[in-house]
Amino acid sequence: MWGSRLRSLILRSRAEAELDEEIRFHIEQRTEELIAAGRTPDEARREARRVFGGVEQIKEECRDTWGLSWLWSFVADLRHGWRILRRSPGHTLVTVLSLAVGIGANTTVFSLADAALFRPLPVPDPGRLVELVAKWPGGRQTNLRAEVFDHVQQENRAFEGLAASWWGTSRLRVGDGPSEVVRALFVSGNFFRMLGARPGLGRPLREQDDRPGAARVVVLSQSFWKTRFDRRPDVIGKTLWVQGGPATIVGVTSGDFVGVDRSFRADVLMPLSAERAIVNLWIVGRLRPGVSRAQATAAIQPLFRRALESMEEETRRWSAPERERFFAQRLELAPAGTGTAALRWELAQPLQVLAAVVLVVLLIACTNVAALSLSRGDRRAQEITVRLALGAGRGRVIRQLLTESAQLAFLGGVAAVALAYALHGIFVSLLPLDPTAVVDFRLDGHVLGFSAAVATLVGFFTGIVPALRLTRVDLQPALQGQRGALGRARSRALQGILVSQVAGTLVLLATAGLFLRSLSKLYEVDMGLDRTDLLLARVAPAGGEGMVTPGLGERLVTHLHAEPGVEAVAVAARPVFADREPWILTTWVDGYEYAPEEEQYTSFNAVGPGFFQAVGIPLLAGRDFTPRDGPGAPRVAIVSRSFARRYFGEQSGVGRRFGTTGDESRRDIQIVGVVADSKARSLRNRPSPAIFLPLRQQGDFRSLTLHVRTAGLGTGRETITRAVSRAGPGLELTRLTSLEEVVGGTLRRDSMFAGLTTVFGAMALFLTGVGLYGSLAYAASRRTHEIGIRRALGASRGSIARLVLKEAAAVVGLGVAIGVPLALAGERALRSLLFGLAPVDSVAFLGAVALVATVGTLAASVPARSAAALHPMDALRHE
């Protein structure tokens, strides 16, 4: 229907011309006939016109039949609607606000998904980009071994090109300035050419840059160039020190360059050959025009297989299942025109949760709008009844009411886009994304189209129900002002809506409470060590080449000991807590018989003297390591309490021996101490048994981690940075975090859920408060007459206020009664995501009930007060 109207509007000018021609033909032809019959030309023309009738009037009548009149009645509807909306600004404001929150929340989630997942990469013809994904039964990944790239990069029948990239951190220094850690993207020489990405300044990296012996060059990212070099164009050709040597700046990326991975933004781009320690690569290719993904997969599969076979020798050291899995891998091609598959996988679940939650918020907003228009129904009913009685068709009146709700939805939609702009950043920070991820808000056709579509749907559905109800009235009683019967059915529907709103809000709030409580329990959990003011500093050879000796680590410990503010310091091969696979040893413990299928693995770390004291793990029995536990000395170990309990029962285990991987018969490591259990990987799991070996007896490592307890984290960081740079140019600080940050990192998902449900719980609470206030105020104004009579008969102000409050209490009470069991069911469903809470967490539930009750009381108090303040005579004179 809309289509044909639109078409008639577009075709209007053509139709107009045709009508002109048709009528002109008629009159001229008629004139000729009359001339042929013997009239003079002038006479004939006049007569032809006379017989025809009023040309303009007839044209107008024709136009009416084209269905253009709808346009004028639509304009009239808009004007009328606007008058109605202006007549009750409070209602309009509240409705628009509700819609803005509901539509805005959905627009935000959409704009987020659009930015992260749907927006094409800013390169020519992104549809032909594909990413290589290795799949095996039960798993998939896009980190592919560098050997795979070596084999597949020559493919040129299906692909125009295949390029690889990998990111890491690097140290960068300009002139004699201080060095800083930057994010580097290492790319194969053809990366820019394959993507078709043009530089913003200078030139991109080329194939020649990625050859052994090529001059060292670097391309800066636009953002790094802006912040670090103030957009100076003369940086091209300058030399800076990066990735362990001097490099010439040859270019700056364009402003919209994101590579293929939006999930992080690099500061500098360098050829792959600049980083020798690369094991894995991401591989992206551009298909030749007309080549399908299936064809390309078939073309590249044999090369992938050959790559796996080339690593055969390496796999011999692996366990049978690992080998099996490795050779079961198959290559697949994922579309990469909108970014990498890894980001899509990562965001799928959070975005689904988000979408579900914002849908609930939208439903609450819609019920709010429906409740408000129902509660206004009585006022409108009379106006509408009059119009129906005067002969307006029901369809015409429904159309008028729908136009009104469409106007509200339009205003709500505009406000929603503004709200989405404001919320976008908050939502991004709640998602498990890198802080540099390129997921900026963009007010483009996608986002506008989405919010327009939601606003249209909402406008229609919130408009159609009241419109149908209001126009289905029996004219007689309504005209005579008998509104009682009518009002009662409607107020029951209204109460139902309000009750369900309260219930829904309670569920969201209780869920938010559960997540918040769970998060705080996680933060309070006893890790078995002291996590306050502990800094973790990883040091490695500059440039990523070579090893660090334990001696060097211990020298750093000695340096740091002497620094003011350092309370304790020790070195270890890996951090005391890290969200990474543990290192494991296979053990044979003297005097212990393993059952045939029993696990022989134990996680381990190599630590220096004073480690346990520095991180706050209590020594329960025996002694700590000393500097004498070196290469020549007898091999010793300290084990955790649960290790001792597993193998020695109630005995302490000090003095017992065990052997490790390699030689089963040699059980030459003596346990000299037992320490308390501590959590090493996750706050959720119970500590697993652990072995600690003296660092000096384990040889060199690729990196070491200093554990430094300081008086303050800020000054501690400076102290450590200074001490490491003084240790010599061969060593660099590759990571400096506090233990709290590392622990917080493992709680990202928990923080995300807590944050999201809190934001949406707050929105729902706001909407419900607004809805309650609006409906109670209208209910009270409807009862003005009744209140007047009560007052005249001697009712006190307090009893009038109680009348309104009682109505609110009934709605809130019923809503809570329905919401609590629902929230309990929700808690059971979320059990696996929660931590450390009793089966029914009374704090979360009571908190949610208290919040709803408080908002309910606030919402009711204003109408209650104004009802109580009514003067009896004014109230009786009402209407």
Add this chain to the structure above:
Amino acid sequence: MAEDRTDLLQGTLDLLVLKTLALEPTHGLGIARRIRQVSRDVLRVQEGSLYPALHRLEGQGWIRAKWGLSENNRRARFYELTRTGRRRLEVETKSWERLATAIQHVLQTT
């Protein structure tokens, strides 16, 4: 001058147009001419008032319009009956006949 001519009964214009077009497709002027000839000048249509009716019937899908050439080679808008229009004509004809018979019946008995 007009006393012996009958004004067109409302609603019958549609019937006349459909009937005329059932014989052959023609333009607006042709329809007016035809009605005048066939009714032997008794029915006189205000010629312009044909057009809103034609456009309405077109909108209802009973007739459709095509540009063609008139008898003296001028561009003219020709109307022809559609299939639904033909069915409509049958219905309208039947109800008109019923009405006419009824009126005749009334006139004869009184």
